[in-house]
Structure formats: structure tokens, C-alpha cells
Amino acid sequence: MVTMENVNTHTNQNESHQTLTDKLRGVGLRATRQRLDIGSLLFSGKYRHVTAESLHDEAIAAGMKISLATIYNALNQFTDVGLLREVLVDPTRTYFDTNTSSHHHFFNIDNGHLTDIPHDEINVSCLPTLPDGQIIDGVDVLIRIKPVA
């Protein structure tokens, strides 16, 4: 096997990685090269929706060296510590959302594309009483959309 030297082969990430390092340490995770790499893809500004595979493809395309297993591990760890949020839309795969605040989604059932709906643009009046001894953990609204046939 070929041993690669420990040099980042993709561009311009020192300063964003600097911030990411703090972000990761702040939640108790070591700032490894792999976590910094995918963190730079995920937390670069705009909110994103990814699957393990889409993120892996993207990382590989960007020249990063990271295995799919590590992507899975990182996405789950990021979710555990609140850096990401899982979105339930497709029973066959798991979507992760970099927007962890309370908001909802459009899901295009035709192409699998997810779009955010700002929290204040949806109003859910929840009249029903909860089963006894239960409290609300969260509310998810998914609006499935499709092309005008």
C-alpha cells in the first residue's frame, strides 16, 4: 500500500478548519483530518441536506481521502452531539440536515430533493392532548410535492 504524506490536497481550508477544530472540540470530538474535511463540506455557510453516500461522493470528488464507514460514523456522531439533525423522508436511506433549528421540509417525491421551510412559515396548531405522562420531543412537518403531472 502507498503511504500518503500528511498533507491536505485540497484548497483553502486552514482558517475554516481552525473554526471547525473549536467546534469539534467544543462537543468533545477530536479534530481529526477526516472530520475536519467533511466538516468543511457541511458547515461552510449555507444549510445542506446530505446522505452518507452523497457526502462521500462529494468528498472523493474534492480529493479528500475518507472511507464511507468513517462518513457514517461522523454523521452519526455529529447528530449525537447536535451538529446535525436526521430528517425522515425516505425509508430507504437517511438524510442529514445541517440546519438543526426547528424547521420543516418540502420533499420532492419525484427526484428526492429536500428543501427547507422556515419555521415561521408553518403554523401547527396542536390541539390533541398527549398520552398520559408524555411530553413533546419534536414536531416534524413534511410536505411531499411533485411536478404538475
Add this chain to the structure above:
Amino acid sequence: MVTMENVNTHTNQNESHQTLTDKLRGVGLRATRQRLDIGSLLFSGKYRHVTAESLHDEAIAAGMKISLATIYNALNQFTDVGLLREVLVDPTRTYFDTNTSSHHHFFNIDNGHLTDIPHDEINVSCLPTLPDGQIIDGVDVLIRIKPVA
């Protein structure tokens, strides 16, 4: 409910199977013993939430002879023709709901239990405009609940 006898000729079976037979034929499916059996479990009055495995366990416990593969096939066929509805709650398995009308759910994240919320007890004000050329296919509201820690 217990099957009284093993009728295997063209003789009439019990009357709930009689109704089911029509129901199945009405959607273009042959009234096979297996489909009638699980239909009797699913459409016996009250609305139900099942997974392929839970329904299989139940069928076996009721003395029915049916394979898990056939359960999967039947649940998918029933869903295709509108006799069932898929509910997205758990990325690791598929839930089916015998209530196909517009309504929402409580999902107890502690034990995986699903509860219906009548349609008129939830009000979703949908202000956001849809992406161009798209129409709404459906709206799902999932309220995740948990025990009072």
C-alpha cells in the same frame, strides 16, 4: 379471531373473508388464502399500525401459514392500490397504517409506538409558496413524544 375450519374448495368462507374477497378483487388482486388471512388481521375494524415483521409474528401466532416474503409482497401491493399507507417514523423499518385517510401521528420515541391524530385536531397553515411547477402530494405531521424523563 380463530379460523374455524380449513375450507379449501369453492365453498364460501366466513363472511369477513367474503367482504375481503370483494375488497381485493375491487383493486385487481386475487383473493388468495394468504391475502385473505392478513387482510382479516388488518381490516377487522379498528385502525392499525404494523410492520412486516410484527404482522408476520401475529399471523404465525394466529396459526396462519404465510411466509415473511409474502407479507412484504402483500403489504406493498396493498399500499400500491391504496388499501394501506406507509408512515415514515423510523429509518430502520417500514410502518404501514390501515387508516389511509388524511391524518397525523404521535410517535413514542421511547417504545416505537404509533398513535393516530385525527385530521381535524391538527391545523397546518401553509404559507410558503411551492417551488415552481410543483403541487402538494401530501402533508405529514409527526409529533415525537417521550416520557416525562
Add this chain to the structure above:
DNA sequence: ATAGCTGCAAATGCTTTGCAAGGCC
């Protein structure tokens, strides 16, 4: 130094499928 992380491959768990035998119409 050492506890934690990575990556590969194998394992897992749910779901689907190929195909021969059997059942419904």
C-alpha cells in the same frame, strides 16, 4: 503514552427477487 479514530472487510438487518411448485379464476 494512550485513549480515541480510521479503514477495510465482514456482519447485520430489513427488504426484494429468481424461480419452481402450487393455487385462483
Add this chain to the structure above:
DNA sequence: GGCCTTGCAAAGCATTTGCAGCTAT
């Protein structure tokens, strides 16, 4: 009889895990 359905086992997928080697702190 002909075509659809069933059931088994095998395949398929997304995801997780065991473990040896590597790395961050």
C-alpha cells in the same frame, strides 16, 4: 389451462461493527 401467487433461499442495500494500525492531544 393459463396466469398469478407463494415460498424458499439467495441476493441486494444501506448501515454498523470488529479489529489492527494510526493519530490527536
